[in-house]
Amino acid sequence: MDIVATLLDTLISAAFWTAVLRIATPYVLGTLGELICERAGVLNLGIEGIMTLGAMAGWMTVYQGGGLWAGVLAAAACGALFGLLHAALTVPLGLSQHVTGIGVTLLGTSLSSFVYRLVLPQASTPPTIVPFQPLPLPGALAQTPLTYSALALVGGIAYVLYRTPVGLAVRMVGENPAAAEAQGLNVTALRVGAVMAGSALMALAGSFLTLSAFNAFFFNMVNGRGWICIALVVFASWRPGKALVGALLFAVFDALQVRLQQASGGVLPYQVFLMMPYLLSILALVLVARRASYPHALMVPYRKGER
């Protein structure tokens, strides 16, 4: 009964919902980024590395004296650049999206570590910066500008995908690139552009970690968040609105497991609670896999004039 009472108390506390929105932000951004790539027909397993790179680049820019928004921009630019790398290999060259994505992740992660260590060879405790501060709003609304940007992007991206010509064109290349080409669209440019834009969002998700949620860069700080975003895209049936719902739901569980961990008073090892997010993602995949309607051309390379 105690647990139930604690749970109820938690669910009505403002601090809990503040935490939920904070936890959800990188998932919202990362999931939107992956969603854009996949809508254009490209699976981007580079997400984990691109998030790490975004976290490092954003932090490093601020640490070197740049402004916070300059850090955000730097992260997005690095993300777009790595998106270009992934897209260059998978779109015109049509290489395996799985293996290329893993390669991009390995490169993004190792390059982040390399650069960080090169600039700060001796740092034993990670140096800190002054991160974004929450807006002076009451209760759970006291979030940093990046969280509000993420929420605005959900609506913005949904609008672009469903209400504008370029959004329709992106969905078309993800469904049937041959049809898009027959309508005079440039499949390669659209796919490359979508992957770059999506990767920029992934890097933003990473930069939120170092510029908003924490104030320092750690190796492995992304810690599988990118992979969870990929699961969330499937869970969201490739729809931005559902992606927000999925990310929030996930954040609720994540925030709850932290509270439960504290409330359980060490009856169960803390690792059991830490496993929850990953197991939950797998469970979500199993639940939706049967009725998932993938973009038809997802992971199918398109080479013009091939026969």
Add this chain to the structure above:
Amino acid sequence: MTAASASRSLSTKGKPEVVLRLTGITKRFGPLLANDAISLTLHAGEVLALLGENGAGKTTLMNILFGHYVAEQGTIEVFGRPLPPGSPHAALEAGIGMVHQHFTLADNLSVLDNVAVGTESLWRLRSDRRASRTRLLELAQRFGLDVRPDALVADLSVGERQRVEILKALYRDARILILDEPTAVLTPQEAAGLFETLGRLTADGLAIVFISHKMNEVFAASDTVAVLRAGKLVATHATNSTDRAKLAELMVGRTVTPPAPLPLLAGDPVLDLSRVTVVSGHGQPLLDAVDLTVCRHQVVGIAGVSGNGQTALAELVSGLSAPDSGRVTIKGVGVERADPKAMVHRGVARIPEDRHSAGLVGAMTVWENLIGERYRDRAFSRFGILRRSAARTYAREVIKDFDVRCPGPDARTQLLSGGNMQKLILGRTLAYRPDLILASQPTRGLDIGAVSYVHGRLLEARAAGAGVLLISEDLDEILALADRIAVIHQARLTPLLPNGHVSIGQLGLLMAGHWDILPEILDAA
């Protein structure tokens, strides 16, 4: 010329305007010369039929015109202006529209989305849906092409999809319309409807190129006919100044003799389906209480528009699926569960619908593919170890017996031509003297030499005592080979109708679902 286009051409300066001029188009694919210095002109209001066998280079030529491929040599002029090569966008801008043989539509999007995509400036802040819808409905009404703008393409019939494809071109103000094998997937009646539409379009001044390998369509719909053979343009004639025999000869390069009629034989049943129902994962019936019997010395042809249950029937007889209810027997023994291997060992030779994706493993060698169904036999393996030299020897025999043109048993199958792949599949199955042959679309995409080879082998097997179940969307093929014909429509199968006692028109009506004429046909037969 059709009456409409003739009247138009007289009303202008006497001779109609040249809208398209191809000069010296040459295109290679590796060693293959697909188009060899082809030159063509097209006038406003004209319907040009591009006639040729599979592999003659018709589709390649049109793909170059539309910018899917780039020619090595040659120029294209549209309305007197040179067309930049390799850009469908430029072709669309110049007023060229193309209806592809495999429709280029996205299933998950609506009709309106499919038509409107790419027609607005990409960077507009909002799509003008209302304007697009109005324009689409207006065009649909003007040319009598009935469509539902908000329907998902996935829910449309083949005929409806083709209408959407044509509207896509009209929506973009196409003045030249290319249709690639437009009737291949239609019933004879739907095809007639298409030709009526084409008449309305030429009356409006459009010029049309349609690709075909069927003689009767050329005479039904075209003003001019251009014949391609092995990449070369061999002749261009006004359609009314030539005849079938002449065109056939030009197309094939030799005189064609129609096959001799077959003696009727019949033996014991080898395949029997009784009230067989197969249901899809979504609960829709794929086969609905189907009855069918195939006897020895008999070819049974299954006619129908694609997507009416042919695949389910083929999978059932291949052993890939089992009936949800009803009974399947092979040589009197019931089939209990899905087991392709058991089917092979019961003497069923299976020729799959799609030889690339289901028939062969392209990345593996000829010998590896030839033992694909029987690698566990003692002839090809012992204690789990492959007997590679025995398999190669066997492969050499099959290559010789079935005239497979390939460098040897160790060649990769993906390098073989379509005809040789099909011979390989025939060799793999027919070498074992089957009792029942399942042939799904056995000649789709093959050139005329390979087609007659495949037909010959099937008839040979029939003479030797096999029953043949021939599933084909090509009515001509069914009429040429089958002793008995059944029509499949929406998962249901008509009773067997004796070939010769049913007309093409009647088959077309049955394919379109007008089964009310069945009693009349059965009475006559």
Add this chain to the structure above:
Amino acid sequence: MRLEPRADSPLSLQLIAPLGAIAAALALCAVLVAWTGAPVLRAYGLLIEGALGSRFALTETLTRATPLILTGLAAAVAFRAKLWNIGAEGQLYMGALTAVILGGGMIDLPAGLLVPLVMLAAMAVGGATLLGPAVLKVRFGVDEVVTTLLLNFVVLLLVSMLLEGPLKDPMGMGWPQSAPVISAAELPKLIARTRLHAGLAIAVGLAILLWLIDTRTIWGYENRAVGANPRAAAFAGMPVTWIMLRTALLSGGLAGLAGAAEVCGLKGYLTLDLSPGFGYSGIVVAMLAQLHPLGVVGAAVFIAAIFVGADAMSRAMPIPNYIADVMVSTSLLCMLVAGLLVRYRLRRG
């Protein structure tokens, strides 16, 4: 420019491709080395010397190559069947866990029996770890890339939990590490007074065995067919689902064996930093080898040399040793392009 499939890819081209990719990767990474201010040629000289320059360096490289051969084989076997097992890291830790549990004194057997028992059990557990995602893929259509990746994190947390709980070494001075395996469970050394152990012989032996299975047996025949075209394999009557699951068991088993070999051959006990990403590097190894079992051995030695050499280099120069990870991931991307040029040729127009 256009890509045109080659009618035939000569063996010479297939051998040159990885070498070209490696050269390209080293050239690209030279930019990073130059950025650190270190003289590039001397830095690369130190790297090669540190990896291959002495008997000791060579044995270190081969020791490092041992788990990489096994995880490389794990990736190669799975990728050939188009089973995207990115979870070798987790399967490796499951194997290692099995080794410290069974080899920790729980079972008392002579070394001749205990070592094979531990190795086989580690393979079984590693295989079972991948069986879950494989079943989800076959049964529910769940993408195995994401599930295997997520399981890596779950396994690591499980190991952490056990190392801080029931498996914690009472003599470990508070560090989260397991008690060492008993000497009967240890793999013998290949060369005295080096760290090189019998795991290398096992790994190389398995590579040869897998190559023979691949080319000579109906198992290999079925695997290749299912990997290249599962639809055609099913049409021909091959048991595609079983072949997939069997491949998963083998792939996970090889990764599990890598973990057990590290514990029983090298470390003696289990910690959370047993593997510096062997599971992920195995993917690079497999791709460099173009999924060929024998090629895996060579590729693993190369990757190991980079890691061992980069450590030596970063001790002598102010170059962070993360350069090794950058080199390895760059090699992977370069290899993908090189592999493409083996299968296609570039044409104008």
